[in-house]
Amino acid sequence: xxxxxxxxxxxxxxxxxxxxxxxxxxxxxxxxxxxxxxxxxxxxxxxxxxxxxxxxxxxxxxxxxxxxxxxxxxxxxxxxxxxxxxxxxxxxxxxxxxxxxxxxxxxxxxxxxxxxxxxxxxxxxxxxxxxxxxxxxxxxxxxxxxxxxxxxxxxxxxxxxxxxxxxxxxxxxxxxxxxxxxxxxxxxxxxxxxxxxxxxxxxxxxxxxxxxxxxxxxxxxxxxxxxxxxxxxxxxxxxxxxxxxxxxxxxxxxxxxxxxxxxxxxxxxx
Numbered sequence: 478x479x480x481x482x483x484x485x486x487x488x489x490x491x492x493x494x495x496x497x498x499x500x501x502x503x504x505x506x507x508x509x510x511x512x513x514x515x516x517x518x519x520x521x522x523x524x525x526x527x528x529x530x531x532x533x534x535x536x537x538x539x540x541x542x543x544x545x546x547x548x549x550x551x552x553x554x555x556x557x558x559x560x561x562x563x564x565x566x567x568x569x570x571x572x573x574x575x576x577x578x579x580x581x582x583x584x585x586x587x588x589x590x591x592x593x594x595x596x597x598x599x600x601x602x603x604x605x606x607x608x609x610x611x612x613x614x615x616x617x618x619x620x621x622x623x624x625x626x627x628x629x630x631x632x633x634x635x636x637x638x639x640x641x642x643x644x645x646x647x648x649x650x651x652x653x654x655x656x657x658x659x660x661x662x663x664x665x666x667x668x669x670x671x672x673x674x675x676x677x678x679x680x681x682x683x684x685x686x687x688x689x690x691x692x693x694x695x696x697x698x699x700x701x702x703x704x705x706x707x708x709x710x711x712x713x714x715x716x717x718x719x720x721x722x723x724x725x726x727x728x729x730x731x732x733x734x735x736x737x738x739x740x741x742x743x744x745x746x747x
Contacts (some may be wrong), residue, residue: 521597532591545602550581554599555606566592600643621658624741632735633742637727641718645746653747660689662740666747673719679708688717 514627534543540551547553554560563569570592576584589597633639656664663669673688675698686698689705694717697707708715 504689521601525594525597526601529594529596529601530596532587533598536585537595545599546606555603555604557603560599560603563596567598569596588722621662621737621740622744624737624739626742626745628734629738629742632738635740637735638723639739642723649743649746653744661743662736665739665743666728666736668721668724671720673717673721675715675717677706677708677713677715679713688719691717 518578524689533541533545534710537545537551538548540548541550541554542548545554545689558570559568572582573587573592576582633645652664653661674685674718675691675696676683676685677687677696677698682702685707686700686706688697689699690697690707694710695707696710696713699705
C-alpha cells in the first residue's frame with residue numbers, strides 16, 4: 478500500500494467485541510464458526526448475527542463504524558490481529574469486559590449471550606472484508622515499514638536536514654515505543670506539542686525562552702529560571718523559532734520514497 482505524506486489518521490486502540498456464549502469450553506475452526514469439544518460444528522445463525530449487529534451499532538459503532546471497518550477514533554476491527562487470533566472469546570472477551578482505560582476504552586457489562594452475538598457479527602464482517610479485495614479502510618504498521626533504512630539515514634543526515642534539530646540517540650531515542658504506525662507518521666510530518674523558542678529584545682536586553690503566549694498585542698515566554706515574562710509587541714522586537722514550521726516547509730519537498738524511508742528508519746528507534 479503506497480501512502481503519501483498527507484496520509485494521517487487518528488488511531489486509538491478501542492476493541493469492543495466478542496467471546497463465546499457456551500458454558501463448556503470451545504475452540505474456533507474459522508471466523509464465524511465455533512466447535513464444541515465433541516467436534517460438532519455450530520455455524521453462527523442469521524438471527525445471532527443480526528443480534529450482534531444491533532448490539533454493535535449501539536455500543537461499538539461510535540468508535541469502530543457501523544460495519545466494524547474503523548471510525549474516527551477506533552481501528553478497523555475486520556483487520557484486527559486480536560480478532561483473528563481469538564479462539565472462542567479467549568482474547569476478546571477479557572478486553573470487552575475489563576476495557577482498556579489507558580487507551581480510553583471503558584469496560585462493558587455484557588452477558589455471555591451478548592458477547593457471542595457480537596462475536597458472530599464481528600467475524601462475519603471480517604470474513605466479508607477479507608473476501609473483498611482492496612476494500613480495507615485501515616493501515617497496518619507493516620504498510621509503513623517498506624522503506625530503505627540506509628537511504629533514510631543518508632536523507633536524515635544530509636538533504637533532509639533532520640540532524641540539525643534531531644538525534645536518534647537524543648530526542649528521538651525510543652520514539653517508536655511512544656508512537657506507532659500512523660501516529661508516528663503524523664508526529665513526523667507535523668509534530669504536535671512541539672515547543673517554540675522566542676527571543677525578545679527590549680531596553681538593551683535580549684531574553685530567550687520558551688514561547689508561552691503570542692497574539693498581535695502580547696508576547697510571553699518562560700525564561701531559563703522558569704519565570705513567565707511578557708511584553709507588549711509594540712514595545713519590543715521578537716523572533717520566534719517554531720520547530721513545526723521546518724516540518725511544514727518539507728511538505729513540498731518530500732517524495733513518497735523519502736517518507737517511506739524515514740518511517741522505516743524511525744520505527745527502528747525503540
